[in-house]
Amino acid sequence: MHSYMNIKKSARISHDFWEVTAGAGMFDIVVSGLGDGRHRALADGHEFVNMSSYSYLGLDTHPRIVQAAADAVLAEGALNSSTSRMRIRFGSLREAETALSELFDVEALTVASCAAAAWASLPLLASGLLTGDTPPLMVFDKNAHFCLNALKPAVADEAEIVTIAHNDVDALEDLCRKHPQVAYVADGVYSTGGAAPIPELLRLQEKYGLFLFFDEAHGVSTVGERGRGAVLEAMAAHGGMNDRTLIITSLNKGFGASGGAIFLGPNGARRRRDTALRNGGPLMWSQRINTAGLGAILASAELHRTAELKELQLRLQDNIALFDSLVETSFSGDGLPIRFVDIGSEEATIRLAGELLQRGYYTSPIFFPVIGRGKAGLRLMLRANMAESEIRDFCGALNEGLRAEGLGVNGPSADRPSVNSPSADRPSEPVLAGPARGQSR
Structure with a gap:
């Protein structure tokens, strides 16, 4: 029993994190879509840019x-x-x-x-x-x-x-x-x-x-x-x-x-x-x-057979490069659209995500069981249909928030391995045999 899965244990460990996330208004946000990765919360009309959209080329609204x-x-x-x-x-x-x-x-x-x-x-x-x-x-x-x-x-x-x-x-x-x-x-x-x-x-x-x-x-x-x-x-x-x-x-x-x-x-x-x-x-x-x-x-x-696909890919690469020039993460320069900002503390991660949402940017706070305990951070996705001004403004808000948390503006602290690093510690009691990150798509 529990050689590969232990759902009850996972639920027990992650419960408090989910409760804090929900209390911060970062969970189950009901929205109307405005296109191009922008949303309006139906509860209060607050508009924000979705920095966690998987629509990397913006084709979901094409x-x-x-x-x-x-x-x-x-x-x-x-x-x-x-x-x-x-x-x-x-x-x-x-x-x-x-x-x-x-x-x-x-x-x-x-x-x-x-x-x-x-x-x-x-x-x-x-x-x-x-x-x-x-x-x-x-x-x-x-x-x-x-x-x-x-x-x-x-x-x-x-x-x-x-x-x-x-x-x-x-x-x-x-x-x-x-x-x-x-x-x-x-x-x-x-x-x-x-x-x-x-x-x-x-x-x-x-x-x-x-x-x-x-x-x-x-x-x-x-x-x-x-x-x-x-x-x-x-x-x-x-x-x-x-x-x-x-x-x-x-x-x-x-x-x-x-x-x-x-x-x-x-x-x-x-x-x-x-x-x-x-x-x-x-x-x-x-x-x-x-x-x-x-x-x-x-x-x-x-x-995908037209020149438009290549144009969108190039636009995405430009946006990735712009982000990397403003915020350093473990995979800066790899040309892929996913970035993870290592914070460590689950509470600090959720707090920063809430502050960014108030400033008009939704980010995904990631914590156990998606990653190991004490390795929390923000997962970000870059898109081809993001404006340069949005990326610059978001990166400024993110760096400001990191400074306020005492984390600096250049990614993870030197004495703590990034969650993206193969050498980063994992939970000693995994919920899965070979614990998985990326639980949510």
């Missing part, structure tokens, strides 16, 4: 995508088919998966969310059905997303599990030497900042046949040719997606549509596609992406 979502519902005459996709599916589902497959040169299957994609594919991989009927040793990165760690009990019914330190390539290679089949489970881009050492992992794959399983929820669209993300961009130099790699992703973050997807290698994909559809949990019996979401996927896939 007129063509919004219109396509509405048109798809009207064209099909129904929001849902209300039948398993294995039995009956609308033509728009086939069209959306074909568009994704051709855009990213993969075999794409869609599901209702990225978490559902993990649920459908991780136990399948552990069973051995994707590795020649031999269950692999399942190696989880310690910082793998919560939706991956939460499936450890199901995975453990199929295969042995090992958790290694964050981005510990040496430990992974040692396991590859000792075991004939190894699968590594990690994020391509981590939800609180940083990325997997993808070139080193591809080296291990080529040398040992390592199977790579990536959550690319925060990578797709934001980087890479036609928005293919950090993993597929790195794999392009190795011939593209292969049969020893599986990627899950969100389609409602950078992609600006709805749902999630599973990417399989395109070679011999029919067999693996059928295996996934017939045995992959939510692919078999859960609801599909609704018709509006499918229309949005088609429109976004089309946009």
